[in-house]
Amino acid sequence: MKKAVLAFALVAVVGTPSFAQSVGEKTGINSTLGIAPKTEDFIKEAAMSDMTEIEAAKIAQQKGNAEEKKFAEMMLADHTKTSTELKSMVPASLKAALPTALDDASQKKIAKLRDAKPENFASEYDSIQVSAHKDAVSLFERYANGGEDPKLKDWAGKTLPALKHHLEMAQALDKNRK
Known part of the structure; x- marks a missing residue:
């Protein structure tokens, strides 16, 4: 197959x-x-990732344990910053690629977190964070190595170390829970 x-x-x-x-x-x-993704796809996926991270962090600040709340605080700050940076670099011809709301898949993840019982929240949040950051690292690596837009390609490369650090932190949260 x-x-x-x-x-x-x-x-x-x-x-x-x-x-x-x-x-x-x-x-x-x-x-x-x-x-490497097309520039339009990179913009859409990066923006959607930031929006989802921001929403998940808001929920974690309310429902998470102390470690998750600290992690969520960093996610909120870092992903708000990258979201602002991305929006400022999007070429005028691709502004339409910026999503204005969460897509269905992201909405389902957020709903799952909102609806999680307190005893299940850590399990849901930690695994979503690991998966989301693996996807983000892959997206940014591929664009940094072969993207079409030089400014966005450079930005993806500069943003990558922070995303890799987020992934390591998410993996540690997930491991500590088990």
Whole structure:
């Protein structure tokens, strides 16, 4: 099955690069193949990641344990900063790529956190943070290595160490809980 998916992805990428990258970002194929996202996809995914992190951090500040509240405070500050930086660098022709609200997948994650019982909150929050930061590190690495827009490519590279640090912290939260 994996070979069939990869074969399809390679045919799609070679056949119609701009279409394949958009589809690839939505399906995760780009990440699997290490392909840089299109600039529009990078902007959308990075902004959505920031928005989701900010909302999750607000919930964690209310429902989390002491470690999670401290982590959430950092997430709120760092992702508000990167969100502002990203918005200031988006080329005028791609302003429409900036999402104005959470997508369905992000809304479901936030709803899961809001609805989590106190005894289950740490489990939900910690695992969401690990997964979200793995995805963010992949997105930013791929764009920093092969993105189209020089300013955004440079910014992705400069932002990457902080995202890797967030991932390490999220993994430590998750490990400490177990």
